[in-house]
Amino acid sequence: MTNPTNPTPPSRIRVGSAPDSWGVWFPDDPRQVPWQRFLDEVAGAGYRWIELGPYGYLPTDPAVLAEETAHRGLRVSAATVFTGLHHGPDVWDRTWVHVAENAALAQAMGAEHLVVIPSFWRDDKTGAVLEDRTLTAAQWRQLTGLTERLGREVRERYGLRIVVHPHADTHLDSEENVTRFLDATDSRDVSLCLDTGHYAYCGGDSVKLIETYGERIGYLHLKQVDPEVLAEVVADEVPFGPAVARGVMCEPPAGVPALEPVLAAARALDVDLFAIVEQDMYPCEPDRPYPIAERTRRFLRSCGV
Template sequence: MTWLRGGLKLAAMTSLPPAGSLSRIRIGSAPDSWGVWFPDDPRQVPWRRFLDEVAGSGYEWIELGPYGYLPTDPAVLAEETGRRGLKVSAGTVFTGLHHGPEVWDATWAHVSDIAALTQAMGGSHLVVIPAFWRDDKTGRVLEPGTLTAGQWRNLTTGTERLGREVRERYGLEIVVHPHADTHIDSEENVTRFLDATDSSAVSLCLDTGHYAYCGGDSVKLIETYGERIGYLHLKQVDPAVLAEVRAEEIPFGPAVARGVMCEPPSGVPELEPVLAAAQRLGVDLFAIVEQDMYPCDPDKPLPIARRTRAYLRSCGA
């Protein structure tokens, strides 16, 4: 085990696959890698440019990103993606299910539109991101960073219900995304959540960058909870910037603006061992590149995307 700056630990690289051998891993990218966090923001790359550039970078799969950024008319979106050779793997929803049954109706109203579009586009997954406990722009504390026992029960039972209803109504699998500044973040909280939820209803979207940001070891998680890993987001953290973020208690949004998420392979965790561990699970998995870069110069994402795709090919993906 190698220890790096900022207290992160990284499993030793062993049994890495030769190029082209990650046959169960389907690589894609997302609007996030083009600095897109919101449905409409003048600082973001226009959606047509994103589609042109993600296809031109060699990716076949994409996520929908924030609902409303890409066209929400399935016929329009199918035409725009199809002529570029792109396919949709997943949509993304935000939830606050730890607040209990009283938020279910509002949650479902948000989820149903996105699930319907994902289904219409042939997607198979819905990435579920828990609510932030502090504002990701201002750092204002919105609620305690630790859940009560009752709130944990609300979170786990509500997520199970969401998983079952999304599958029944839309034929999609939910994958819960551990995320910085949410209540599902560290190894302790991720494993607590997995242990308390039904594996038939709830799987995990392991985001390698967020998990490292919160001190977790992605390879260890895959090897320990492999049957719960339903989806991957690939990103890396700059350990030096992360050390500053921790020391100054900077919230996630400003940390991203400072460059805490960096271009592979310059950060941690190393992605070759993560991909090799995922391949050993023996199941088909999406691995979607997400390099948080909001806000960023509109000319910055394309060269990074091309280099990242070439790097992942060198890893065998």
């Protein structure tokens, strides 16, 4: 009698997608698909988890949004906010207004996370320089200290965990800056949303980061960059928005980083993680996202998630 084969343990990675993958960057924009179409198509493509996207794009009445998501078999993993906490206490009150409306909706929808993106040092459309791209020591202290405060208050008031998202054209971008931020913040208050595309855009190695700071990885955004387009936009100092319009973010598995080793490293952590597909495509033709979303979901299944 032979021993039965041990079944493969189920993945602890929950895959979803976001309005960003449908070209949605703003609460209201004529070049974006209507929210009903996004919900229909993200469910049709095989995803069961979504992010809320820019506040006001999806219905902000929890009862309406709960009905619209439930009958499509969708659940919410996170909301997203932009912050400029390196500017210090003077920005706290207006930052909290933005945070609170997003966190309240996420909480009402049963989400677990709030994705926090630092503000841009240059305008993401015009390229106009808004401030120095390098933080002073004092600004680093403001950024880390106020981010820890944000983590505590969001957890205490809304039961959500903040996950800070390194992003191109922000002060939290390269391996040097990301590791400096992690080393200076308390793991009890601050986790990381590792966006594989943005980290590659800024020269980072996602697998190395997961292997080195695994206990700080609280959330994933799955994204790839086209290395040829990336080389052009870096050489030309193109801001992030026009770089996206050039196609710097591409459909997997055509770009970098390879997602198979990233997902393997994430699975090795043996923790529950969301892995949300985010292929920046603003602006894009309305019929373009759905076939990409279907192909991407099939690809991720082939990676074991």
